[in-house]
Amino acid sequence: MTDAIAVPLARAQTLAAGAATVAVVGAGLVALGALAGGSAPLVTALRTQEVTLDLKGMAAFASAIGVFTLLALPGLLLAGALLDLSKVLDDFGKGQVFTLTASAHLRKAGEGALWALAFKVVATPTIVSWITHEGRGVIWKIEAFDIGLIAFAAAIVVLGRVLEAAAQIKSDNDQIV
Numbered sequence: 001m002t003d004a005i006a007v008p009l010a011r012a013q014t015l016a017a018g019a020a021t022v023a024v025v026g027a028g029l030v031a032l033g034a035l036a037g038g039s040a041p042l043v044t045a046l047r048t049q050e051v052t053l054d055l056k057g058m059a060a061f062a063s064a065i066g067v068f069t070l071l072a073l074p075g076l077l078l079a080g081a082l083l084d085l086s087k088v089l090d091d092f093g094k095g096q097v098f099t100l101t102a103s104a105h106l107r108k109a110g111e112g113a114l115w116a117l118a119f120k121v122v123a124t125p126t127i128v129s130w131i132t133h134e135g136r137g138v139i140w141k142i143e144a145f146d147i148g149l150i151a152f153a154a155a156i157v158v159l160g161r162v163l164e165a166a167a168q169i170k171s172d173n174d175q176i177v
Contacts, residue, residue: 009095017093023086027079034075041067063131070128074120081112098163098170107160113153121146 045064091102
């Protein structure tokens with residue numbers, strides 16, 4: 001391998017290894033933020049003493065737990081996607097670019113981000129409104145930024161699929177040679 005290729009490749013591997021660490025730290029921070037942000041209904045139910053030892057209080061507690069889980073879920077799904085992305089970056093840092101494992105993790109990272117967005121935009125607002133009896137039907141809470149993230153995550157899924165095809169072609173060629 002020539003120096004013209006080796007130097008940029010080594011730099012890219014170093015950057016990928018550092019980015020893997022950033023992705024893991026980011027996943028932890030996103031998960032903590034999701035848990036903290038989703039805890040407001042649970043704290044409110046406990047503070048206002050809606051939670052009691054009778055049937056009505058237990059129903060209020062179950063409702064608060066459900067809302068907490070739904071509010072935290074998009075962030076937890078995004079944290080999982082970041083962990084998948086960290087695995088890809090870790091593989092890239094080791095020089096394993098055209099592998100089925102790396103490409104599968106890249107695709108899974110994109111899919112995880114799409115699931116997180118689906119819950120953030122539609123599922124969480126709709127189900128929370130059903131639980132809290134605030135509304136009926138399907139509720140969409142989508143912004144232009146969300147549409148951009150959906151397009152970005154979909155592109156990551158496609159890149160994962162392309163990388164999977166390239167890895168399969170490389171694997172087939174390696175077996176022939």
